[in-house]
Amino acid sequence: MVAGFDLFDACVDADAATLYWDKPDAAAPGTCYAIEVDGAPAGTTTRTHLTLEGLAEGPHRATVTMLPAGTDRPVRLGELTVRVPPAxxxxxxxxxxxxxxxxxxxxxxxxxxxxxxxxxxxxxxxxxxxxxxxxxxxxxxxxxxxxxxxxxxxxxxxxxxxxxxxxxxxxxxxxxxxxxxxxxxxxxxxxxxxxxxxxxxxxxxxxxxxxxxxxxxxxxxxxxxxxxxxxxxxxxxxxxxxxxxxxxxxxxxxxxxxxxxxxxxxxxxxxxxxxxxxxxxxxxxxxxxxxxxxxxxxxxxxxxxxxxxxxxxxxxxxDTGDDIVAIKSGKNPEGNTIGRPTRHVRIFDCSSTGGHGIAIGSEMSGGVEDVRIWDCDLSRSLYGVHIKGTPKRGGYVREVDVRDCTVAAITVHAVTYNDDGEAGPGQPVFERFRFERVHALGRQWRGDDAGRAVPAVLLVGFDEPGHEVRDVTLRDVTLGGVDGGSGTMELSHVAGLTMERVAASANPTTKVD
Known part of the structure; x- marks a missing residue:
């Protein structure tokens, strides 16, 4: 199995079959994918999904092959049986x-x-x-x-x-x-x-x-x-x-x-x-x-x-009045007791013209794990990627992977709102996050105006020992570089931060408030 590739599936009806697959770890921007159906070429795409029309009723064998940029060595990713139903x-x-x-x-x-x-x-x-x-x-x-x-x-x-x-x-x-x-x-x-x-x-x-x-x-x-x-x-x-x-x-x-x-x-x-x-x-x-x-x-x-x-x-x-996506799993003791996590979430090739961004929490007491986000444009959002919880929540958020995205900001922190009710058994655990080839603008997009500057990366863990934000990787991340944006980072209660090729390029006239 190619690293980072474990999803290959299809939405199928009598009119069309839409194939979709994980973006492998080795796939860079511009990577092309070739799809064959029953041994014959069916299409190519630089996205991780493709819709095929005109397939006859019955089973078909589909394969997807990655064609890495700058090489002539294809990598076969997976094979799937697609069954087209009768009308x-x-x-x-x-x-x-x-x-x-x-x-x-x-x-x-x-x-x-x-x-x-x-x-x-x-x-x-x-x-x-x-x-x-x-x-x-x-x-x-x-x-x-x-x-x-x-x-x-x-x-x-x-x-x-x-x-x-x-x-x-x-x-x-x-x-x-x-x-x-x-x-x-x-x-x-x-x-x-x-x-x-x-x-x-x-x-x-x-x-x-x-x-x-x-x-x-x-x-x-x-x-x-x-x-x-x-x-x-x-x-x-x-x-x-x-x-x-x-x-x-x-x-x-x-x-x-x-x-x-x-x-x-x-x-x-x-x-x-x-x-x-x-x-x-x-x-x-x-x-x-x-x-x-x-x-x-x-x-x-x-x-x-x-x-x-x-x-x-x-x-x-x-174009939403709040989070474009909000990943949840219950609140405080009830969420802890029910204990049903949200896991194995894939979000890709999405964009917003308004809304708060992709949030995990704040109701995450049952746990959230294995979330992968790629090829999304959240530049026109209030928060970008926003991982949040209150100290009362308990639970965990772990194994979040964000790649090849433009976001308003990367924000992982404790919040004070929606904090009513009895406290859970302890503070949340936020750990094992990777942000790779992400442009964090440091700008809250507010629709009709230009927005306001905020930290491009905000990592603020909880104050109990062992509940810091842990094991975060920022690799090939660009900060700021747009009008009204910020190239700053704010860190507190963080343990295990790895930064490789993180470049700040904020507009020098911008002030963070």
Whole structure:
């Protein structure tokens, strides 16, 4: 096995097969890959994914070979059997017996839900061109929702359309929340995977109720727990704002819970009332070819794997109201006790035009390990790569590898927000991080303005002995070098820092505040 290469898989339907693979340790920028199918050349690419169209139904043997720059010696990476299924039967929601209306006014929840209930493994539910207003929907094992070109599945802005509430997890704590626009699976941290083989596809748009729904759900929850909030007045005064507690009842755009082998291929996903995609206690979830947007939505995260395994995200563009990605695993004693880590996460060929960046934490009490990020442009983000936790969390973050990326900054530190509740058994452990061929600009991108200068690298560990940030490698890292950026580093409570070819080239007129 080539070092750093252990992923080679495909998202496949009757129309196309998208192959994707790990970036080997030996691959430098500009490395080319050649793909063969059944022994014949099928394409080349400098990315670590390739979509093939026109494959006949049945099995095909695909291979990927690395062609390192400056050499004529190819390196065969792996081989995969790709099975192209037969075309599915379309269940079109406007047809009988469903008669959904794409006028943007008619509430179609019952009609679309019935179509989803009628969907079997040989079928897919099709949302055709038009705007289809709906409340909460559920998908079962073996079902597919296809949002066609020109189609918008539009979530309503009425909290009543997302009742009854469901058992969920928000900011690391299990609780009742409003249902999401689309829910796959039923949450149970003590159970295995109860929902399988679900697909959301197509070039159309799935749009939530956005900021209007977020406000309505928050106000409804505020009224419901008014007495509790009054009794917590002293605590509420320490929170981020007066919405911190009641807003935890909000649903998401798509929730995937206790599910495995889920594919989200192609659609634009926008404006959930909080996070857009939330993966909880799930395994083998792949998202690619999407656009995820939620600017203007508070806590509007993009893609959040939470106590989940084997999660892959690639070829996706973000413009979000909070983290574009937030990797989580529970909060404080509950997260420690449930003890389900998030691990084996791959993120590549992604970019943002707004949002906070790729975060790990702050809810990471169940542990996070084996995260690989490559070929991402996070220059237009607030924090870049942001590994964070509070001293109460316990748990760990380890084995994070970031290569060939441009980021606003590299930040690993303790934070003070979202720190309510009982403390866990000890401070977190942050260890074994590698940043290689990364350009850290030292600039928080704030959208319309030029941003502000911050340390390009901030490593601040915890103050308990043994809980420093440990074993960090910075190799071929460039700091600053852009207008408004900074070439500085700030280090505290760090043990085992290796730096090779780290070059600061900040704008000398920039001042860090």
């Amino acid at each position: 599915k039967r379309d269940i079109v929601v406007t047809a009988a017996p469903y008669h959904a209306a794409g006028d943007g006014v008619t509430l179609n929840t019952a009609a679309i839900q019935q179509a989803l209930d009628d969907c079997d493994a040989a079928s897919r539910v099709v949302i055709p061109a038009g705007t289809f207003l709906t409340g909460a929907l559920r998908m079962h094992s073996g079902s597919e929702l296809h949002v066609a070109a020109g189609a918008t599945l539009q979530g309503s802005a009425d909290p009543a359309d997302y009742e009854p509430r469901v058992w969920s997890r928000f900011e690391g704590v299990e609780r009742l929340c409003y249902a999401s626009l689309i829910t796959i699976g039923t949450l149970d941290h003590a159970a295995g995977f109860t929902t399988r083989d679900v697909r959301i596809s197509g070039p159309g748009t799935i749009r939530g109720g956005g900021a209007a729904l977020a406000r309505a759900e928050t106000e409804a929850e505020r009224a419901r727990i008014a007495d509790q909030l009054a009794a917590m007045a002293d605590y509420i005064a320490t929170c981020e704002n007066e919405d911190t507690v009641p807003a935890r009842a909000r649903g998401r755009l798509v929730t995937i819970a206790n599910a495995e082998h889920v594919r989200l291929c192609g659609p634009s996903l926008a404006d959930g009332p909080s996070w857009n995609l939330h993966l909880i206690y799930s395994r083998d979830v792949v998202t690619h070819g999407c656009a995820i947007a939620s600017r203007g939505v508070w806590n509007g995260d993009g893609w959040d794997p939470d106590s989940s395994e084997n999660c892959v995200l690639f070829d996706t563009r973000f």
